[in-house]
Amino acid sequence: MKSKYLHATGDIGHARHASPMRQSRHSMLKPVIVLLLSVGMLLGVPAESIGSDTAASGKGESLQPLVKAKTDGRKEVIRADDKKTISTPAATAKSQPAQQSAGSRHIIEMAGEETEDGLLAYRMVSHRIDGVDVTSRYSPQATIPGPTIVLTEGDKVRLTIRNAVNTRPEQQISVHVHGVHYTILSDGTLKIINRVEDEGAHPQHGTGGRFYTYLWDVAPGTAGTWPYHDHNFETHNGSEDRGLFGTVIVNPASGAVAASNGSSASSVSIQDIRKDYVLYLADDAFWGMEIDSATKRQTPLGVNPALTAGGGEYVRFHLIAMGTYLNRFRLEGYRWLEPGTTQLIQAKNIGPLENHAFTIKALNSASYVNENFSRRLMGMRGSFNVTHGTP
């Protein structure tokens, strides 16, 4: 597969159909890739589809949008079920060196929408992993925080964003991700920043392309919990503060993380973690999401949620801050590992877009709180309810 080849050479494919002029400006692409892309262009093949895996392309992916550059530089949206734009997987696969990789390939489509409180939120439209549709894991509604995308080191992601905020046709929604690898065309920023392209999606009746596709290389060394967020709506800062944020969890290829039993540390298999809690520390509330490890189902928990766990279970907290305030998180009565160390801590300062993930054994019910003076008074706290015995 092309993406694997690209990874092996230290680069990954970029998200957009590139014009020859753009290729020359971005000569970081290896000549062989330029050649591949050029061949693709001659055949009318959008760059992304070169790397499409057989299963996904074979099913036609009716919602799979592709964006093609026209000669005048304006964008045209082409649906992937338009046969003229579909490459034959066999033909492209043949032209690429075989490369072994254990990673999975994720084909994701998300939409940015407005909520009834005037906020913005991401919704999962479709997620396939190696051709298997896992969309049912997600809430059918747009949620805050947005869908949690769970990956493993070695995976590849192709994520398409659609803009469903039709009241603001001139505004783009993008996905800018932290932590994983991507080229400049998958930065999810405006041209005024990246100097190449406005990397977001306009709404249906908007003035620009309706979709934008990003390629992520979940390379070794990217394990961790990372935010993704809008970077383009209204200004070049985006509207992450209005609800357009979500989480990427990259599990380590080793399959194990360090955990705290309260007084000591140990290594725990990811599979033995019963629940993942995503807690965004936004400016005025914790926004929660729970992921059941067995079913992989995601449940949005709203603001300042009560978290539940069974006694003795391992649970993993994924904290990310968002907004303007600096925060201090405490889970009263618990101690957990400072990431990358063997040191146990009982509170953590977290600034906007920092992440802090830790795994603990649920022992006793407790409260969690943001100790920032005014944020605590605004009600930024919740409970961690640990039940004992057989339910």
Add this chain to the structure above:
Amino acid sequence: MNKHQHLSGPRAVAMAGIARLLCAMALLLTPCAIWAATHTLALTAEILPNGQYGYKRGDGQAVIPGPTLFVRQGDTIQVTVTNNTDKPAGFRVPGLATHGATQAPPHGGTLSYSLTAGKTGAYPYYGEGQELLGLFGAIVVDRPDGKAERFVDGDGALKSVDVQQLDKQYVLFMVGSTFWGSEISRSGTETPLWTNPILGAVKDDVVRFHILSLGPGHTFHLHAHRWLEPGTNSIIDTRLMNDVADSHTFTVKAGTGVGAGSWQYHCHLFSHMEAGMHGNFRVDAPSGQGDQAGLSIAGASPYGAIFPNSSTEPGLVTFVISDEPGSWFRSARGDALIGAIPGTEGRRISTRSLEVIPPGSSVNFIMADTRTVHTMTSLIWPSEADDPAKETGHAHPDGKKPRSRGHLASMPFDQSRAYKGGGIVKLTTPGLYVFTCKVHPYMFGAVIVDDPATDGLDLGEAIDLATGITDLPTSSDLATRLLRTFFIATSPGNWQNYQPPTPWTLTYPSVPVRITGGAVADLSDVLVARYGNHQVLTAPVPPATPGVGEVWVNTQFEKTAGKTKPGTITAIDTANWSIIRKISLPQINMNNPHNMWTNRDQSVVYQTQWFDNKLTLINRSNGALIRNIQVGEAPAHVMTRPDTDDITVTNNGEDGISFIPAGGTEVSKMIPTQKPGQLAANPHGHWISADGTRVVTPNIFTNDVGFYDLDSEAVLERTPTGTVPGAHPIAIAMMPDSSKYYAANLLHHSVSVVDGDGTLLKTINLIADYNPIDGTIVDRDGNGEATAGMLPIQLPVSPDGRAVVVATMTPSIIVIDTKTDTVAKMLPCDPGCHGANFGAKKGGGYYAYVTSKFSNELIVVDVDPNNDGNISDARIAGRVSLVGNGGTPVDDPVSGLPGYGGQGVLGIPNVYNSWVKHLPDSWKSQLTAEQRNPGP
């Protein structure tokens, strides 16, 4: 570009290196310190061309950040600091043991310090007290073995690298909301890169970042790169920089795994992002860029083009955001513009809040002299400046000018949440720019972007206002009236003085300005011709009829000797209109006291400190401090619940109302003024319903009136005010029976009338009779009165519900008849007319007490002198001087701006309906039966 050699240490560095190697081999079994090197660092603090400060080493250029010193762990650093600035500046290096002098070198003096590099890492050194103005630099302590921090390669491997192998190093200070950078080449040459630079590198260069911060905290984020948290194996891409001082050093391989590109670096605090705190890390492909590959590009600098200095480099002017009256946006070069503008030699320019730059230079803001949060918000900008097509060549697809949050264009500049820090914005379109703080909307800073090729300073053809007004000619009355307001607000010399009455002589910059149609006129001549000068003032004569009890006035700008922050309370006895005492509370450095309320028995006065985060409790009978309670940022107004006596305080700098139970000593909760995730409302002058269950707030940042249930904390209603954004509702008043609420829309010059359920009943236009182009005020709305109420602020309803008295900055006092909700009368007021509240008149009826920021008298209005229910005879009953004399009891001697800054005002006893019913009998007995029971 200026270059100077980086401070590579003593000549004996090679020997020291060998010694270190031996030391490392000896596994620390021998006292290695004896081989440690000693470095000398001679720093001089200088004033830069824009008034900021910078350190220079030896004969080098003074730069921000100051010269970087690289040493190794165990080394000793001998520092001498000479201070050539006009301010004391200590020398501190938090994290490194410092010996020797502890005090600040005085002007022209030199002091010596000795430091021990005990731990590895980057350490900020700074001139204490002036660090936010530019007196800072970095000392980098490297490991004895010469290793830099490991980097994360594209394949995830953690790679070791020697400092000597680094392709380059960057120093980036995060100060305010601006990055200040420099670059150190492989050969050790340090190049200043100034503000928000483009950091250049070639792909696969191994580069090291030294991120340092001083003042309010940040998070540093660099797109598409990952690195190690020092001392751990944790891979991060965003790093908290804690408040006060912090540092973070990491190494990356440029573009590894992600390729070349223009990768943004920025602070990830949202308000700081909006305030301009970003730059780019440009990773170039190894070939194809020629000799430009990997070159960094410096940003705007104090040495660049700022009026009148010519330069081919972009310049930077800096405003210090301050709690100091009149100097809220104080140019770092103060009144250095005097004489620089042709024709001003020997004149007073009268404001320290005006700057002049050519197109393409930048304005920097630094909250260096304030104790609370602010925003740096465009109030006025050239009409062409918010058009991205004209500003950036980036045409807007539908051809319309976008009006929201400055899409791509630099104007309007704004932040959605008040914050601590600063801001930086590049201005490219000639014309007039006025910045304000949305929390404290009389803080003004003005910038004229002047095209050097035109005659006169360019005010531009037309301006847009944050109020929704577009394309207003700069020659219009409204434009020049706003300019006049600016020159009064920002210059205490232009304030009215009644003690003794002094002819009101206004001083404006006498400079040629270019206005609509390219006409060039003298600014001072225009303003004097339009609005006169040398107005004769008469001594205040108090009302003939006494009031009941006392009236307390927040003389918010009055300065006293024993504290650095301004503000006193002037308490007046209404029996004879004499000053009882002045309360300044030097022991807590009371800062800009803004608004007051009392407890039920009138024994405790609650006082907000608007440029701070405290509510202060004061003993009414003797003026003594009882308690100082942290409530939230920029607490504006305080009121009690009439039914419970619980205290509510609006946190004007935040998103909620602090709640203190009656008799409590700390805030028990903050009631949100918006649902989770919605834009912060930042309420100012609230009111509470007569039954105590509801609080109604004017939400400045979201332009609406909010209704909240005090028991359940539910958001009941949010009623937008104004037909276009930018109404800036600032104060609420209420009918005695809570049937109607009134909201003053500061920037829309209107009053919204809202019923108890939040339904907007009416919007009263206070400038219906005013023509903004020619300035005439005639009866255009046909109500028989020619009135104008520009910039309305406080607007209480009389306790009997007959009248609304609106203090406006026309200046005027507008009286609204609540039966018809129309303007009944206009009375004169003083400049900066601001606060109003009612107290009881002896024998029946009420006085409205009206304060003005830029005068030192209190105006007493009798809204219904004959108490017949008809308010058409409303009149000024008298005026009371707010200036004390030698016999006035004080807790700290008055040292400046006597009696000025009138804002919050409170009649004691509190005679508003509901509250009056809970008064102790000792107070009730002084009231008439009607006064004791004014409403349902």
